[in-house]
Amino acid sequence: xxxxxxxxxWTLVVVTAAVFQIGLAPDFPxxxxxxxxxxxxxxAAGVAAGPRRxxxxxxxxxxxxxxxxxxxxxxxxxxxxxxAYGVGSLxxxxxxxxxxxxxxxVFGGSFVALLIFSAGNEVLGGHALTVGHPWTIxxxxxxxxxxxxxxxxxxxxxxxxxxxxxxxxxxLGSVDV
Amino acid sequence: MAVPAGGRRRPRFTILVLVxxxxxxxxxxxxxxxxxxxxxxxMLSILEPVGGAFRWVTTPVRNAWGGISDYGDLKQENARLRxxxxxxxxxxxxxxxxxxxxxxxxxxLDVPFVSGIETEVAQVTSGNFSSFDDDTAQIDKGSSSGIxxxxxxxxxxxxxxxxxxxSPNRSVVRLITDPDLAIGIKLKSDDLGVGRGxxxxxxxxxxxxxxxxxxxxxxxxxVTSGLERAKFPPGLPVGTIVKxxxxxxxxxxxxxxxxxxxxxxxDFVQVLKxxxxx
Numbered sequence: 001x002x003x004x005x006x007x008x009x010w011t012l013v014v015v016t017a018a019v020f021q022i023g024l025a026p027d028f029p030x031x032x033x034x035x036x037x038x039x040x041x042x043x044a045a046g047v048a049a050g051p052r053r054x055x056x057x058x059x060x061x062x063x064x065x066x067x068x069x070x071x072x073x074x075x076x077x078x079x080x081x082x083x084a085y086g087v088g089s090l091x092x093x094x095x096x097x098x099x100x101x102x103x104x105x106v107f108g109g110s111f112v113a114l115l116i117f118s119a120g121n122e123v124l125g126g127h128a129l130t131v132g133h134p135w136t137i138x139x140x141x142x143x144x145x146x147x148x149x150x151x152x153x154x155x156x157x158x159x160x161x162x163x164x165x166x167x168x169x170x171x172l173g174s175v176d177v
Numbered sequence: 178m179a180v181p182a183g184g185r186r187r188p189r190f191t192i193l194v195l196v197x198x199x200x201x202x203x204x205x206x207x208x209x210x211x212x213x214x215x216x217x218x219x220m221l222s223i224l225e226p227v228g229g230a231f232r233w234v235t236t237p238v239r240n241a242w243g244g245i246s247d248y249g250d251l252k253q254e255n256a257r258l259r260x261x262x263x264x265x266x267x268x269x270x271x272x273x274x275x276x277x278x279x280x281x282x283x284x285x286l287d288v289p290f291v292s293g294i295e296t297e298v299a300q301v302t303s304g305n306f307s308s309f310d311d312d313t314a315q316i317d318k319g320s321s322s323g324i325x326x327x328x329x330x331x332x333x334x335x336x337x338x339x340x341x342x343x344s345p346n347r348s349v350v351r352l353i354t355d356p357d358l359a360i361g362i363k364l365k366s367d368d369l370g371v372g373r374g375x376x377x378x379x380x381x382x383x384x385x386x387x388x389x390x391x392x393x394x395x396x397x398x399x400v401t402s403g404l405e406r407a408k409f410p411p412g413l414p415v416g417t418i419v420k421x422x423x424x425x426x427x428x429x430x431x432x433x434x435x436x437x438x439x440x441x442x443x444d445f446v447q448v449l450k451x452x453x454x455x
Contacts, residue, residue, distance in 0.1 A: 021306055022224055023231025024238075033308045052188035059195045063202070067220040068306050070313050070341060070349060073213060074202030081195045085188065118309070124207065127356050128309050131376035137308045 009159040010045075010057060017041045018064050033137050035144040038065045039113060042080040043087050043106040043145060044152035049160040051088030057156075058084030058113075072124045076117055083113035091165070102153050107146030114138040218344040225302060225315060225347045290331075290412050295450040297322050301443040302347070312355035312377065314338075314443055319346045327408065329449045335414030335437030336360075336401060337446060348448075352440055353381065353415070361402040362415055366392045369402050372415070372434065377441075381416060383432040391430065393421055399434050408453045 017037045025035050038061040045061075046054030062080035066073045087109035091102070115138060121128035128134060145152075157164040205213050299318040318324055320343045328340045330350045338358065341351035351358055354374035362372050362383055370386030387393055397418045403411025420433035 018224075019227055019231050022228030024235055026306060027232070027235075029308075034306065036307060050188070052191045055188065055192045055195050059199065062199075065307070067217055068224055069309075070351075071309070072203055073206035073217065074199045077202065078196060078199035081192065081199065085192045089188065121309070124203070125357070127376065131356055132378065134309075141308065 003161065006159065006161050006163070009161065013041060013155055013159045014038070014057065014060055014064065017061070018068070021065070022068065030140055030144050031136075033140040035148070036065070036110075036114075036141045037148065038062070038076075039080060039110050039141065040106065040145040040148035040152045041156065042084045042113070043109045044149055044156040045160075046084035046087035046109065047091055047102045047106060047149065047153050048156035048164050049088070050091075050165060051085045053160065054084035054088035055081045058082075071121060071126060071128075075120045075124070079113040079116035079120065082116065083109045086112070103146040103149045106149040106153075107142045110142035110145040111138055114141060217342065221315075221342065221344040221347050221349070222319075229302060290335075290414060294410060297324060297448045297450060298445060299324075299348075299448055300445055301350075312352045312374065313341065314350045314352060314440075316348050316350060316446060316448070317346070318448065319344050319348050321345045323450060324348050324448050325452065327453050329409045329413065329451060331413060331447050331449065332438045332443065332445070334439065335416065336409065337438045337440060337443065339408060340448065350446070352377075353436065354379075354440060358408075360409060360415065361404050361407045362399050363402040363411070364391070364393055364399060365397045368393070369404070370432070372399070372432075380419060380433040381436055383434060385429070387430045387432060389423060389425075389428055389430060393418060393430055393432055395419060395421060399432070406454050410449065410451050 017040075021037045025037055028035065042054070042058035042061040045057035049057070058080035059077045062076035062078065063074065065080075066076045087105050091105060118128040118134055118138070122130065202213075297318055299316040299322075302315050302317045314337075316330075324340055324343055326340050326343055329336065330338050330340065336353060338350045338352040338355070340348050342349040352374070353360060354377050356373055356375060359371050359373045362370050364370070364387070368387060368391040370383045372381055372383035372385075374381055383399065395418055399415045399418060401407065401409040401411055401413040401415060403409060414437040416434040416436040418432050419435045422431040422433075424431055
């Protein structure tokens with residue numbers, strides 16, 4: 001059974017990120033591109049809480065983002081869940097979670113998530129991969145997610161509580177992946 | 178060694194369930210299941226006021242960031258404003274702002290090309306929450322003001338798009354830069370064609386219907402055709418031709434059009450209570 005405190009803290013983190021995404025992120029573009037705070041939280045969940053929780057938080061972050069904007073509902077949910085799961089699996093099975101590495105992994109995971117989103121959008125009749133400057137958007141949004149992980153990962157650790165992955169030791173061998 | 182947490186049990190089963198759940202939601206959305214539309218409308222109604230309140234609270238922070246990030250633009254704007262300053266000296270800043278706002282509103286009430294069509298003036302509340310969705314804008318009127326999906330939206334300069342989604346007090350406008358929004362157009366010569374957007378930042382393009390012998394010159398106006406079953410009434414200004422390319426292979430002319438309305442600076446807009454024929 002999931003601890004109700006964990007649920008409450010994660011709800012607070014995800015809803016706060018959504019409010020910031022609506023009310024603040026569009027006014028803080030990085031080279032003209034709007035950062036994706038919910039993606040950063042999803043990836044941070046993978047880093048701080050492992051693949052299972054990462055996937056769940058990624059799913060909710062993506063679904064919330066899908067509800068906020070036009071386009072296929074469920075596509076960001078799918079992309080964020082899969083990539084947060086991937087990020088969590090990579091970190092718990094391979095490497096120790098250090099801050100710089102976490103930022104790099106969040107960058108990579110975010111890029112793959114946006115690639116999945118854009119490809120899925122094209123398949124479903126959109127133009128996310130063929131109109132405008134999608135590669136720049138993917139790179140900048142992923143890079144900002146990587147930078148934001150400096151804040152998002154500690155926030156995710158707080159939300160996850162005592163079960164969070166230890167940032168100094170890593171968790172090699174402790175997890176049934 | 179870290180203690181295995183609840184968050185790290187049975188991850189493969191969890192991701193499988195979430196993937197299936199996402200796929201199910203995608204299918205429901207693609208099939209336009211009513212409950213999905215209701216949830217989206219509900220979210221629009223909830224999120225926009227929350228975002229608006231948050232934007233209001235964070236105005237000083239946003240202004241400060243704007244001052245840093247838009248330094249180049251501000252420098253140019255500053256130079257232009259200095260030129261205008263002499264003419265405006267003596268008026269208080271607040272009065273000038275109120276007058277400017279009133280003028281913009283009056284512009285929307287006296288637009289010749291929408292005469293005979295009932296309209297609803299609305300204000301753009303926000304743009305996009307993501308850079309992947311450059312082709313939408315939100316306005317502060319919805320179904321409670323009689324706005325329905327498909328209604329055209331214009332500014333005093335010309336067409337900007339049509340209504341894509343509606344909630345009781347908010348609507349989402351699909352801008353004409355969207356490549357999926359094909360629009361029937363008419364040239365000065367009465368020749369008809371079809372145009373579409375190519376995303377924000379790129380010129381609008383007419384790539385169907387204009388033959389090699391049809392007269393189309395740089396600077397000619399482009400308006401909506403309003404033919405039978407068109408998405409827009411006739412005569413709404415779309416823009417002016419800025420480039421003509423002859424495609425010998427397809428035996429057509431491809432026209433690049435600069436939009437009449439500035440989609441980067443939307444403020445007040447008018448929703449035309451005109452519905453396309455079914």
